Amino acid sequence: GEDVEQSLFLSVREGDSSVINCTYTDSSSTYLYWYKQEPGAGLQLLTYIFSNMDMKQDQRLTVLLNKKDKHLSLRIADTQTGDSAIYFCADYSGYALNFGKGTSLLVTP
Amino acid sequence: NAGVTQTPKFQVLKTGQSMTLQCAQDMNHNSMYWYRQDPGMGLRLIYYSASEGTTDKGEVPNGYNVSRLNKREFSLRLESAAPSQTSVYFCASRAGGGLAANTQYFGPGTRLTVL
Numbered sequence: 001g002e003d004v005e006q007s008l009f010l011s012v013r014e015g016d017s018s019v020i021n022c023t024y025t026d027s028s029s030t031y032l033y034w035y036k037q038e039p040g041a042g043l044q045l046l047t048y049i050f051s052n053m054d055m056k057q058d059q060r061l062t063v064l065l066n067k068k069d070k071h072l073s074l075r076i077a078d079t080q081t082g083d084s085a086i087y088f089c090a091d092y093s094g095y096a097l098n099f100g101k102g103t104s105l106l107v108t109p
Numbered sequence: 110n111a112g113v114t115q116t117p118k119f120q121v122l123k124t125g126q127s128m129t130l131q132c133a134q135d136m137n138h139n140s141m142y143w144y145r146q147d148p149g150m151g152l153r154l155i156y157y158s159a160s161e162g163t164t165d166k167g168e169v170p171n172g173y174n175v176s177r178l179n180k181r182e183f184s185l186r187l188e189s190a191a192p193s194q195t196s197v198y199f200c201a202s203r204a205g206g207g208l209a210a211n212t213q214y215f216g217p218g219t220r221l222t223v224l
Contacts, residue, residue, distance in 0.1 A: 008149075031211050042199060043152075043215040088151065092211045095159060096142055096167065097201075101151035 006089050006100035013108055018076040020103045022089030025070060029091035032065065034074045037086045037102070046074070046087075081107045111135050113216035115200050121222045122190045130185040130219050132200030139205035141183035142213065143167075143175060145196040152199065158183055159205070190223045197221070 004024045012018045024032065030051050035043040049056045049063045049072070056063045062075040076083055084107045090097040116131045134141065139160045144152040144167075154167030158177040172194060174186045183202075187194055200216040 033212070035215075042217045043201075045212060045214070048212060095140075095165070096154050096157050097211075097213050099152045101149065 004089055004091055004098055004100035006103045009104050011106045012079050014079060014081055016079055018079045018105055020074045020087050022072040022100055023070055024091045026091055031092050032072050033090040033097065035088040035090060079107050083107050113200055113202055113214055115216035115219050117219060119220045123224050124191060126190050127188050130198055132216060133182045134202040136202060138202035140203040142201040143185045144199045146199060147196050192223045195221060195223045
């Protein structure tokens with residue numbers, strides 16, 4: 001399928017903002033997704049954005065979409081140690097979600 | 110509502126053994142999926158079923174078979190397990206039928222080790 005790329009690691013201090021970036025290549029993607037995976041657990045849907053939107057805010061989460069550059073970002077405000085997890089960006093390939101390799105977020109006290 | 114359930118949670122097999130991973134969803138979803146997750150590889154699609162009665166290969170189908178038993182259940186079978194199939198397996202489901210229904214919901218995973 002089309003590629004979804006993410007940086008592999010991010011380390012931030014508790015209380016700072018985290019920004020996780022993602023690029024995708026499928027220009028026909030209608031929805032783009034962020035999933036969170038805590039250690040030893042399955043994937044949990046965090047949020048999604050429709051392709052005709054530039055921004056979506058949901059409490060501490062802000063998703064920005066630059067459709068021209070095919071760039072998606074997830075900002076977590078006031079990052080907490082409980083936010084330490086792997087974050088996956090995904091687009092919809094036409095029959096299934098197509099995932100990036102995931103960004104491991106480490107939040108240090 | 111249990112969502113997507115998977116059994117077993119953990120399994121250890123010897124090379125050449127067979128087993129079936131079970132998945133069920135109670136959300137009346139049309140589509141179901143099997144992924145495997147390996148370190149540094151993200152999630153890769155093994156097989157999917159767009160609707161009851163249909164199955165299709167994903168990115169990495171070799172060594173696996175699937176059965177969509179009914180609308181609720183989608184099983185993954187390893188006929189002759191190999192060490193390369195050591196992985197975490199996730200089942201997912203999706204409502205389907207329109208742009209707003211693309212969200213996939215995941216089960217908790219099955220951790221499989223093949224010795």
